[in-house]
Amino acid sequence: MPPGKRGNRDLSTTRFASATLARPAVTADWRDRLRLSAYALYRRRGNRFAFPAEAEMGRLVDLIDEGRTEQEAPASLTRVTAEALGGAILHELHRAARAGSPPESELVPPLMYMAVLPYAGVEAAAEELRTPPPPT
């Protein structure tokens, strides 16, 4: 990556990403932490998040990739799946934040469905569609 211009974009979000993605670590459950992070990313929206920064993406990918430790996770999964999903999910969160819609209760559960499905299976993913947002 050319270091010059993109650096500014990273600086604007790195501190934010550290805060939002680190806070949910108080809970041990992977799905809970992932869900809390997704909501936190959406709730802390603003103009400075015009596009996902690499640092922010890296942290979300790390968190999704922890899904490989789930009992049901297939051995064939590598970090590639987390990278792919993490980028797409973050992009959707940013896009929705920019547009101001849909509301988080409609946006985040389907994204959680997709994030959980490869690691914990269909039933766990479907549970995410019924899980209400955490309190603000």
Added chain:
Amino acid sequence: MAVNTAPAAVTRASAHRDQRRRILRAIAELVAKRGYADVTVELIVKRARVSYKTFYKHFSGKEECFIELFDSASGSTEKAIRERLEEAKGEGWSDRVVLALGLWIERIVAEPLIARAVIVEAPTVGPSMLERYERATKAFVPLFREGRELNPRGAELPATVEDTLSGSVFWSAYQRLIVGEADRLPELLPELIELVLRTYLGQAEAARIARAGSAGQPTPALTWQFPPVQGSIEAFRGSTGGAARETG
């Protein structure tokens, strides 16, 4: 008179096309190397070996030029995939998914600099690119959506599943391009195929098809719209880390 003017008109038209191709190739290579913000019209005309007058005959400025690059590159890729899928109309859905993803990745690997400019740098251009970029990230949505018919619970899947899956494929390429590892994308293909198919066919079937499908991928003949400026690709090797290859 008419006999004499026809060949001249063809020559002018082909020269015009060649200039345009050189300009587009130049902006792609420059943006891939320097980032969009650091590219100027001066750099573009030097690399393309055209005059300012010629540049402005084709484009009103850098942004319009880049938008043309984006539209041409993404449009030609989508067209190539559409045509390939048309040829494979009789194949099953999962085979067509394998085909489409394989072809998409082949094109990125064949032209990592154009891919980097279009996939990684385009979002830094500004609001004029956002809608186009969104559309590009969702290019696979219609194809993926056909998979719902194969899932007994397809109707219950969240409406945005295909957006996320198409975006996942796109962002996987983004993350390889940004670290200069476009040439590694073919290795990732089986897992990307599995990621897409799993949602519709379940884990075991998706894994089976991904393994078989990626092993049997043909290498399609690749043609991009912008022939390289002579000697220009070599200069970028190492700066992006991508394994650039020249094509006709």
